[in-house]
Amino acid sequence: MTELKTPHLTNIGMWQAWREHGKLxxxxxxxxxxxxxxxxxxxRMAIGLPKNVIKDDLAxxxxxxxxxxxxxxDYMRGLQFETYASWRIRGAIIDGLRQGDWVPRSxxxxxxxxxxxxxxxxxxxxxxVTDHExxxxxxxxxxxxxxxLQDISVATICSLEDPIREEESETRxxxxxxxxxxxxxxKVHEFYLKESLVKGIERLTEKERIVVSLFYYxxxxxxxxxxxxxxxxxxxxxxxxxxxxxxxxxxAKHKDQLMQH
Numbered sequence: 060m061t062e063l064k065t066p067h068l069t070n071i072g073m074w075q076a077w078r079e080h081g082k083l084x085x086x087x088x089x090x091x092x093x094x095x096x097x098x099x100x101x102x103r104m105a106i107g108l109p110k111n112v113i114k115d116d117l118a119x120x121x122x123x124x125x126x127x128x129x130x131x132x133d134y135m136r137g138l139q140f141e142t143y144a145s146w147r148i149r150g151a152i153i154d155g156l157r158q159g160d161w162v163p164r165s166x167x168x169x170x171x172x173x174x175x176x177x178x179x180x181x182x183x184x185x186x187x188v189t190d191h192e193x194x195x196x197x198x199x200x201x202x203x204x205x206x207x208l209q210d211i212s213v214a215t216i217c218s219l220e221d222p223i224r225e226e227e228s229e230t231r232x233x234x235x236x237x238x239x240x241x242x243x244x245x246k247v248h249e250f251y252l253k254e255s256l257v258k259g260i261e262r263l264t265e266k267e268r269i270v271v272s273l274f275y276y277x278x279x280x281x282x283x284x285x286x287x288x289x290x291x292x293x294x295x296x297x298x299x300x301x302x303x304x305x306x307x308x309x310x311a312k313h314k315d316q317l318m319q320h
Contacts, residue, residue: 074134089129090122093144097121100148103280117152124151170211170304172197178308187262187305205297211304212296259309267302270295 070092076085101118128147132140176196180188194204260268266288273279273287281299285292 071134077129078134086129090126093125093129093140094122096141096144097125097148100145101152103278104149104152112156116155120151120155121148124148127151166211169207173207173211173300174304174307176308177305181262181305181308187264190301208297208300209293212300259306262309263302263305264298267298267305270298271302271306274299 070089073085073088073092076082077089097118101114101121105112105114105117124147125144128140128144131147132138132143134140173193176193177188180192180196184192190201190204194201197204199207260271263271269288270284273284274281279287281295282292285295288295290298
């Protein structure tokens with residue numbers, strides 16, 4: 060006999076009124092109740108973005124993400140709404156940023172060069188490669204490589220929210236959300252994608268792993284991580300950029316494998 064999951068939610072009455080009876084006043088109350096979540100995600104994502112990005116625009120997109128989350132969330136599955144909604148809010152904000160083309164083409168090209176370098180070298184050596192090795196591969200000095208990382212840092216803030224494949228909306232982070240039951244073929248792809256991500260994380264340096272963990276799972280800001288690790292915010296930004304580009308390289312290899320099937 061299958062055991063039913065008990066919803067661990069606050070405002071359970073409002074959820075029942077909205078999802079079971081379609082009461083719009085309950086939906087409105089839920090939106091108002093969770094609006095602080097939009098502010099939290101917006102403030103966190105605004106760190107490191109160019110000055111021409113207006114925070115109010117981020118928040119507006121975030122509200123649309125919140126509404127989408129409330130409309131799609133199944134409160135009977137026993138999941139945390141705050142976690143689910145945060146991903147939806149973040150995704151809506153990133154969609155808005157993409158439409159605004161907020162990252163210059165030159166920055167995207169630099170990020171792609173470094174990502175390709177990590178993918179090629181780490182596949183060749185089967186280990187985490189050093190800054191010296193990457194610099195040599197790119198034909199630049201280590202000082203220039205550090206400057207390049209600083210330039211592309213804003214392009215890597217949201218990298219784990221990018222689509223796994225260009226034509227799909229599913230993101231790397233969305234693998235953590237049990238949205239709906241998937242077909243067996245999808246499950247196989249998902250398994251190998253997670254395996255690729257795990258292998259990529261294993262190749263990160265200790266400091267890079269700590270930054271990724273604190274930023275994406277403990278949800279600290281880069282400035283808060285700098286305090287925890289007793290490093291400068293610019294150094295944390297560089298570590299984050301290197302970690303994400305390593306992971307993107309590992310996942311790009313998985314994408315190539317998918318295309319062959």
